[in-house]
Amino acid sequence: xxxxxxxxxxxDFEGQGLADQLTxxxxxxxxxxxxxxxxxxxxxxxxxxxxxVGLIIATVVILPxxxxxxxxxxxxxPSTKATK
Amino acid sequence: MYxxxxxxxxxxxxxxTAIGTILALVATISSISGYxxxxxxxxxxxxxxxxxxxxxxxDYYDYGTPKSHFARLAFDLDAxxxxxxxxxxxxxxxxxxxxxxxxxxxxxxxVLWDTIIKSKEEANLxxxxxANKYALVDVSRKWSxxxxxLSLHWDVTPYVGLIQGxxxxxxxxxxxxxxxxx
Numbered sequence: 001x002x003x004x005x006x007x008x009x010x011x012d013f014e015g016q017g018l019a020d021q022l023t024x025x026x027x028x029x030x031x032x033x034x035x036x037x038x039x040x041x042x043x044x045x046x047x048x049x050x051x052x053v054g055l056i057i058a059t060v061v062i063l064p065x066x067x068x069x070x071x072x073x074x075x076x077x078p079s080t081k082a083t084k
Numbered sequence: 085m086y087x088x089x090x091x092x093x094x095x096x097x098x099x100x101t102a103i104g105t106i107l108a109l110v111a112t113i114s115s116i117s118g119y120x121x122x123x124x125x126x127x128x129x130x131x132x133x134x135x136x137x138x139x140x141x142x143d144y145y146d147y148g149t150p151k152s153h154f155a156r157l158a159f160d161l162d163a164x165x166x167x168x169x170x171x172x173x174x175x176x177x178x179x180x181x182x183x184x185x186x187x188x189x190x191x192x193x194x195v196l197w198d199t200i201i202k203s204k205e206e207a208n209l210x211x212x213x214x215a216n217k218y219a220l221v222d223v224s225r226k227w228s229x230x231x232x233x234l235s236l237h238w239d240v241t242p243y244v245g246l247i248q249g250x251x252x253x254x255x256x257x258x259x260x261x262x263x264x265x266x
Contacts, residue, residue, distance in 0.1 A: 009088040009091075010087050011086065015085075016085035019085050020085055020094070023095050023098055024098065027095075027098055031102045031105070035106055035109070042171045044110065044243050047110075051099075051103055051106065055099050058099070063088060063095065
């Protein structure tokens with residue numbers, strides 16, 4: 001298996017829905033927390049910094065093919081012999 | 085979202101949307117709430133006013149350039165810019181402007197001096213005996229006893245959003261710009 005084949009990192013269908021929900025959840029919550037903390041402490045740097053931390057956490061949670069994304073593998077029908 | 089490339093694409097594009105929304109919100113809040121007005125005090129000692137007739141340029145030897153009347157003065161400046169520094173303030177550009185009327189033009193404004201304030205710590209200005217950085221010359225190249233009034237202008241550069249600024253009203257400064265001696 002080449003390196004490019006390994007990095008396909010495929011996940012199943014239910015896992016894709018979970019990954020989609022998680023990207024929205026993580027990024028939106030870190031954006032809101034960052035905005036509030038930055039507003040209170042009067043520093044735009046803190047807002048952007050908290051968001052960058054959230055982005056790194058989201059990268060680690062969503063990109064690799066964790067087992068939670070592969071709990072519902074596709075059930076294929078058994079192969080049948082071709083009839084003449 | 086099936087493979088890495090699709091998930092990375094969705095993740096980073098949503099991240100850009102999210103940070104763009106935060107920054108747009110910051111810019112909107114700044115443009116709605118604005119920046120406060122500053123009170124300032126500019127004092128000019130009329131004894132420091134000098135007018136000389138000379139050519140432009142440090143060499144002074146380009147005899148093709150005509151001579152102009154250059155006015156030079158020194159002033160004291162007291163202004164506190166700390167209320168202007170909020171989370172969206174990157175720097176404040178401060179200028180001192182001399183305004184006067186002349187026979188040929190109703191309004192003349194000449195920038196005498198400027199500075200850039202980059203942080204809240206250096207925002208409280210208490211400066212004494214500042215000479216004008218830039219030439220105080222009239223368009224007609226001669227002074228004929230105009231009275232100049234000084235005012236303080238500022239422009240706020242935000243991190244995100246529109247540039248906003250303000251100025252103090254002109255204070256009559258008792259400077260009469262007379263012709264040069266020679």
